[in-house]
Amino acid sequence: MGYDETFDVLVIGAGHAGCEAAASAARLGVSTALVTLNLDLVGQMSCNPAIGGIAKGHIVREIDALGGIMGRVIDRTGIQFRLLNRSRGPAVQSPRAQADRSLYRSEMRRVLEGLSGLYLRQGKVVDLIVRENKVRGVVLEDGREFSAKAVIVATGTFLNGLIHTGKRTYSAGRAGEPASIELAESFKKLGFPVGRLKTGTPPRLDGRTIDWSAFEPQPGDVTPVPFSFSTDILSQRQIQCHIGYTTQSVHECIRRNLSESPLYSGKIRGIGPRYCPSIEDKVVKFAEKERHQLFLEPEGHDTNEVYLNGFSTSLPAELQQELVHMIPGLDEAQIIRPGYAIEYDFVDPRELGPDLQTSRVSGLFHAGQINGTTGYEEAACQGLIAGINAALHVQGRTAFRVTRNESYIGVLVEDLIKQGVDEPYRIFTSRAENRLSLRYDNADERLSEKGRRLGLVGDVDWDRYNARQHRLNRLRSALDEISLKRADVRYAAVAAVLNCELGDKVTLAQLAKRPGVTSELIKSLLPEDLQREMGETDLSTALADSLYAGYKNSYQASIDRLFHHDGLRIPKRMSFGGISGLSNEIVERLERAKPMTFGEARRIPGLTPAALSALLVYLAANQHAA
Amino acid sequence: MSTIVALSTPPGSGALSVVRLSGTNALKILKRLTSTLDFTPRTATLTKLHHPDSNDLIDEVIVTFFEAPHSLTGEDVVEISCHGSPSVVRQVIDASRNLGATLAGPGEFSLRALSNGKMNLAQAEAIRDLIAARTETAAKQAARQATGELSKRLAEFKTRLLDVIVVLESAVEFVEDDLPPTQTNQIKEWLLFVLSGVGALAESYQSGHLLRDGIQVAITGKPNVGKSSLFNSLMERDRAIVTAVPGTTRDTLSETIDVGGIPVVLTDTAGLRQTTDDVESLGIERAYRALNEADVVLLVVDGSVNADWHEAGLNSFDHKTQVVVNKIDLVQYGHSDLPQGILVSAKTGEGLDDLRAAILGAFRGSAIQADGLLVTNARHHEHLQQAKIEIKEALVALDEHRSEEMILAPLHNALRYLGEITGETTTEAILSQIFATFCIGK
Ligand SMILES: Nc1nc2c(ncn2[C@@H]2O[C@H](COP(=O)(O)OP(=O)(O)OP(=O)(O)O)[C@@H](O)[C@H]2O)c(=O)[nH]1
Ligand SMILES: [Mg+2]
Secondary structure, eight states: OOOSEEEEEEEEOOSHHHHHHHHHHHHTTSOEEEEESOGGGTTOOOSOSEEEOTTHHHHHHHHHHHTOSHHHHHHHHEEEEEEETTTSOGGGOEEEEEEOHHHHHHHHHHHHHTSTTEEEEEOOEEEEEEETTEEEEEEETTSOEEEEEEEEEOOTTOBTOEEEETTEEEEOSBTTBOOBHHHHHHHHHTTOOEEEEEEEEOOEEEGGGSOGGGSEEEOOOSSOOOSSTTOOOOOSOOOOEEEEEOOHHHHHHHHHTGGGOTTTTTOOOSBOOTTSOOHHHHHHHTTTOSOOEEEEEEOOTTOOEEEEETOOOOSOHHHHHHHHHHSTTOTTOOEEEOOEEEEEEEEOGGGBOTTSBBSSSBTEEEOSGGGTBOSHHHHHHHHHHHHHHHHHHHHTOOOOOOOTTTOHHHHHHHHHHHHOOSSOBOOOGGGOTTGGGOOSTTHHHHHHHHHHHHTOSOHHHHHHHHHHHHHHHHHHHHHHHOEEETTSHHHHHHHHHHTSOOOSEEEHHHHHHSTTOOHHHHHHHSOHHHHHHSOHHHHHHHHHHHHHHTHHHHHHHHHHHHTTTTTOBOOTTOOGGGSTTOOHHHHHHHHHHOOSBHHHHHTSTTOOHHHHHHHHHHHHHHHHHO | OOOEEEEOSOSSOOSEEEEEEESTTHHHHHHHHHTOOOOOTTOOEEEEEEOTTTOOEEEEEEEEEEOTTSSSSSSOEEEEEEESOHHHHHHHHHHHHHTTOEEOOTTHHHHHHHHTTOOOHHHHHHHHHHHHOOSHHHHHHHHHHHTTHHHHHHHHHHHHHHHHHHHHHHHHHOTTSOOOOOOHHHHHHHHHHHHHHHHHHHHTHHHHHHHHHOEEEEEEESTTSSHHHHHHHHHTSOOSOOOSSTTOOOSOEEEEEEETTEEEEEEEOOOOOOOOOHHHHHHHHHHHHHHHHOSEEEEEEETTSOOOGGGGOOGGGGGGEEEEEEOGGGOOSOSTTSOSSEEOOTTTOTTHHHHHHHHHHHHHHSOOOTTOOOOOOHHHHHHHHHHHHHHHHHHHHHHTTOOHHHHHHHHHHHHHHHHHHHOOOOHHHHHHHHHHHSOOOO
16 A cells, blocks of 8 residues: 555644654654644644643653753743742742743744654544554545554544533534544544543633733742753743632622533533633532632733633633623623633543553554643643654664653653543642652753653753752762851851751751751852852752652651552462452453562552452452462 | 351340341342341331241341442341340341351451452451451450441541641642631641541550450469469369479460450469479470560469468569469468468469459550450551651641641651551542632632
């Protein structure tokens, strides 16, 4: 069969997952096609124009440390940077930025076009070519056929997308773009278990019609923290966002009109994210709350469009306008684009291995919302992992994975493939057991060597990484070795400031752990040459390490207890069907994976905690009997 | 699965006894016994029970049917509350067996529950104890834990712990969300509540392990004072050799007896004296080892002779030593010049009840929960201790006004330890509670 074009890796969809996937595959040296419906919308932010936030910002840092592109692109196009949780400990701080939506798109496209071996192709993929359980390529709507040894599906909300506003529904991938109905069909034909999820967006307003004085300004940070370890200066002029509130009369009006909402009329079957509720949900589920917070987020420097964050809705457009007018300061505000809810297909991520390749079809990878996640950052990191592994697959190299103990990406991937999803999956810091070690500021230490070994971290970045490592090592030994003694001139002053007994001698690392000790104080106690040499972030990284050092052992001990059954052996001819209480699906998964130990069984995708304890008790009981 | 039947309340006569049936035929058997056609699940029904063959009335009873999987074992379960006479109970069980039920083995109900996913690991471990239980009381404790009572008790504290985690996690995770400010005092109060609850349960292990492993009681004293005789009379049978010759007992001898429901491991030892006899000195060596390991040492002296019993050289065991003055049947005059101790006669049995009570003192002395639930499993005890340490750590961090993640780290550790007993709390469960508690999300 003659193909129109032949590639090693082909990526369907140029959203946040697709862009990262295509970039990483191409940079690993395989010829890569990025096929998308509209090449003018590469890297489109279909929801709010912002990247990062708690745990999400961590992920962007991790992507950057591994050699991905999202961090660099947002640093060049971000118009308001804030480090969240500044008042809290370093492990839960995380960068966030508002993006200029259109700048982000063009910068993303520019980056992709700069990569050799990456080919942008516009077109609509309508089918996957699969023979002997191997993916061979794709068919486009216009009849073209592309050959590829690996295909990454990163189609976002496009699979069978269905938009709702009020009682109106229409098929679309997102507002203004067609859904992928044929492709959705081909997943079902291949036997993939497909479910339905829902998400939504708020209306966007004309900034010229907003009474800004009615809102509280929310400025960015004075010293903004970038996402990429490579960024020294943020180039975009910084803007303010604004905060406002809904009122009781808005809530009443929504409640009166609930029958107009497809969410409440039963029209929408897909499950929406609980942490990203529509305004309808908020006023119903938290009826006692007097007001709900709203954020007015400008969409960019060259547009008047303002994103009304916090007001996601699928009520009819006329009603949305009426409600917006009831919000203080938005009395005159005009809606440019109404909010909407969208339902879309996702494929059960328990079909995937840790490399994000499907177990059903060799060479087929899934990344992003197709796996049931939500969020640009969550999508991008999956794109990165899928892109890397698709290239490795083509090159015949061993698969790449990151663990949950070393990264949020590892947490996300493992959660997805083990537990599956029943609502759109978003990352949270509480999902990471090892939270105190997974900081935004040490993502490079956690992952850059891995990225370098893969070939994704370039020479310039690698040199910078090593230079920082060098500084950090000197700093760490200084903190451990330099101590403040009773005889020192500074001793009395420091003790007085802290108002506590310091003992005869205290190392700087110990001192830093005390409540109330600032990094400025520690810095002032360091030798001058070190003070000069080290960057702002170096000291905070070194101090964070010593702050959390004490927690490592007790965490490890409690985790070890949790996994102390891992060594339990599973007999070779074990019939899992004999364990009463296990569903056929679970038995099937166990039989396919043939685990040798309980620890191996624990890592099988899709095994529920209940199933695992049944297995454990069975094994323990039988061992007892033996 | 076959249908099993057993008495599920303690044997003996009480006001009520409950006979339980579990298995696919449980309902069918009930219908045959009662000639009633329909039972609404989970509803108590007053009905008459007849012999299936003779149709003779057995008893008027209250029956409840639990439909699978909503039952203790996850199978169809029938509970028959009959009058608490042994003969009625026997008739109910026999009638059920006639209709195809088999008598349940030890712990079999629980084992079924386990394989039907109705039980967690703590409960499974308790079943192991149940089967190995040495006395009725120990079995009852194990049974309480097997039915998840320890888990249930812990659930209260775990729920509070979870409340704290939810509040702190939300503060960390949803900074942009206009949440109510964290009430540090409230958090502290909650944590202290959890700490004391978990602590009390942990302490109950002191009694709990005695209940499970038995109170170790060693009998010692000079030769011929009547140690073996006392051993025999506490055992209520002639187990040890008794002669009038001093130095009769050479080797230690242990047996478990039931003292007021508590297992007591009683050890008879060789009389302590200087000797050149090799066998006897080996026996005395063993006697000292037994004294070392004992929870209670009974130092027996002969009340009928005026010997200086202080010589025995047992000062190092003072704190756990109970002096027992034996052979008081031979003491004619008043007891006033006898050594301080419990006065008994191994021969007549006089004073033995006082002695039993003194032995149980060791058990009573340690903390017992108000409702009598004791932690009997060493692993559970270890987890509770660890959880305690972690919660204390969190309280320190709270007092130092540390950032939430540093308070949370030990709390998550604590939750993991408690989870080892009650079952894991998934992140999903924590998140669900957050979303149910707070209005989160833009
Ligand atoms: N009248 C009377 N005689 C007792 C009593 N207890 C024990 N004797 C007698 O005392 C003698 C010694 O009893 P044992 O029980 O063998 O004494 P023991 O302390 O075990 O002696 P050794 O094993 O030799 O150390 C026996 O003749 C018993 O019958 C008692 O309470 N009253
Ligand atoms: Mg004797």
